[in-house]
Amino acid sequence: MLQGDFQPKKPTRKQLIKLSIFGLIGLVPLTALVFFFMFLFSAWLGKPMAVFGYDEGPTQPIAFPHTRHVQELGLDCTFCHRNVTKGAAATIPPVGLCMTCHKVVGEGLPEVEKLQAIYDSGKPIDWVRVHRVPDHVHFNHQAHILFFSQRDAIAPSQVCATCHGDVGGMVKVKQARYLKMADCVNCHRDNGAPTDCVTCHY
């Protein structure tokens, strides 16, 4: 026995019983609490809840109003998100595409002026991502859009809302569906799409 060596004091029998009772009583709420926070946390990662305005969607470098472009001007989704029927990513349009109109349209509006300044600087815009699936998931826009538009004989831009909600009615774009695996699998099952692991995880 050297000095400084660890040697816990041996509890008495009474202390042991007390400890185990308190421990057992404490364990139940603790476990419940842990589960609750885990659930909350994972749900939050999937889609923030509608409390204190957390579900509003992030603030973007330019406050782009989908309402004005879609609802008021009637632009088609695929007018800007051009690759949605051609590739995996729907793609955010390049600044140059915005400028085809905004060279003349919207002169004097503060957000449009911001856009014009960015265009002149030759720099890209770093938008804040709203929809995201983890790295181990592959989502292909082309396959989904073409499947629904061909099956239901509708325009590709009418398919978008299935997952993205009514973006045309959003001032700030926010996530409309959970987009967790359960969400994906349910939808795949309902529509007769394959539910093998490698469908998405490859």
Place this chain on the structure above:
Amino acid sequence: MKLTRRQFLGLVGGGGAAAVIFQACGVPEAELFVESTNQIPEDLVSGLDNWYATLCRQCPSTEGIVVRVMEGRAKKVEGNVDFPVNQGKHSARCEAGLQALYHPDRIAGPLVRTGERGGGQWEEVSWPDALGRLAQQLRGLRDPAALVMVTSPENSYSGLVADRFVTRFGGQRLRYETLESTNVRRAVKLVYGQDRMPDFDIENSAYILSFGADFLNTWGSPVRHARGYGQFRQGDRERGTHVHVDSRFSMTGASADEIFFVKPGREGLLALSIASVIIEDGMGNTAAADALTDGGRIDMGRFAPDRVADAVGVSADRIHSLAHEFAEHRPGIAIGGGSAAAHTNGLFNMIAIYSLNHLVNAVGVPGGVMFNPQPPIRDLPAVSTVSSFADWQKLAGQMRNGGVGVLMVRDADPMYGLPGATGFRDASFNVPVIVSFSNRMDDTTALADIVLPEHSYLEDWDIAVPDHGPGYQTVGFQQPVIRPFFESRGAHLGTRSFADAIMTLAADLGLDLGLPATFAEMLQDGAAQLHGEGRGSVTATDFRAFWNGALQRGGWWDANARSAEAAVRPPALPAQEEAPQFDGSGTFHLIPFASASLMDGRGASLPWLQATPDPISSATWRTWVEINAKVAEEMDIREGDLVRIVSSFGNPDASSAEGIEALAYPHPGVPPDVVCVPLGQGHRGGTRYEKGRGSNIMSILAPRADTQTGALAWAATRVSIQKTGGWVRLPKFENTVPDFPRDEEQEVIKITPTDT
């Protein structure tokens, strides 16, 4: 509060674990951005790749490549399946073009020297300023011949622009090649009457007899040869036989069925001996035999195997049987080059070797030597002429006497590759202005006064003719696969096309080049001539469609447009042997060889190529010396021993006169009186990957030249080997993982006598 050691450790551990857990919960910030690029072509789909056909200019053989481009960035190089020279194959050197494009030490704008020459102090100036300074210097030249332009032997429109600029100005143009092919080209001219290098139809050949040329690895058009060789060995046909004659164990020698080591410089004598047997035994073409022996006036009996066997180092019987094999397996090709052409009797060797093809009817027939016709574009240079060592010595003398006012260098590094004994580097200090067009630092650029960085070939346009063509008319189209990398620096900085820079300079000087106003028009003019032919791989009714088609396929060719020229009547063989002469005091013959990846040193700045293992030793990143294993044992030299290779030549400055250092690589395949050292390392200037790495074997070569052509006899130096006592582990792949431990009690296969 008192904290014990235990509590402290617990807290640290817990904190660490918590940090890890919480880190894993979040999403990395970079993933929460989606970039919307400023400008993007309308038809570009991000995430989808585009493949552009262009030409690889990493090495002189001009192969067709396709480059994968995503979002305006080149990602991968592959061989162009359509291009007739390489037919979809490519080399490590082609792959590394990406590293040349995105090199961290690329020069991003014109530079002028501020400190003393070679001091490495530069100031960046604008293109108009830099070109203006050069124009001012050129105007100030009293004698226009004091302008010297050094380039690689360019068979392209850029080469034509350089040609015109120099001739209209009245200057001199030299074409640089480190291991020069002057002797081979001269022999081809004398023996076949051809100005262009012929194509060796290995694919359809039955027997290959090669002398010195490492044609599967570095010599000529290695990718084309290796592709044909694959068919030759494993194609849908009878397997061909390959015999290699060399004074070094090369990769080509290792691939052959049999390799003969001859005494250095005696390859020609062996070829004559083979010819004598073929003629004596009446196995060859009688007309050719008659011409070669000058109607019987040349006594071939003096080359009979038993009379030359000792001099050559191959037994008389074997020479005899070799001659029979070669004559009886048709079509067969004799190929000569490499170190066989790099002796003081190099031209003699080459004439003797290439004449063998006449004897076995292998000239102008499939499976033999096929001539390359001229391309159907006016003025486009198609004949590679190479300046000989004699020209370089003359230039060095001129430089020393102050006869050179402006030295312009493009795609060449003579300060690195010329033997130190020429004193070229020192002489360059007497040249008032040195201009380099390189976009990376190298030994020559480090001594320049003005650096005008040109585009990488992946950013540039050109039309070029492959030096080693496929035997029919072939023109390669080079197009940019990406926008110039430094374009964002504005119009006055960044890199420019060499041809554009020269044309701007000519306009500034008021020189009429006799060419279309811009390089773009020049290329279209060349393409229009091809379009006008109305035949070949791309035909179209309108020019626009033709232009797009040619760019898509990577060029234009016509497999039916073969050379109509008949081979000349073979000239008489040399009446007697010309013996090689050697210089230097040592006991070993020094055979330098082009590195498989670095070539003559041009690839040394690219890490991928530095790390590509040599095919024989599997060594990387260093300079090594291949020495016979038994000799090494006698000299007590082990692998990795730092040895000094001493010739009595070198730079006048003391350091290299004492020789160069290299790591020993004992190898049983090296002949006992030979040591072999790869080229490519030992750069004094250069980028972070090459500077000060290894040694430059060219610096200690004897300044010996071929007696007839003046070509550098780079295999004519004798050296001695001295141990320095140092040891460095040779970085190589082979044998770095030890053998599987074997259990002697448990045989994997047990062989038992059948009769028990």
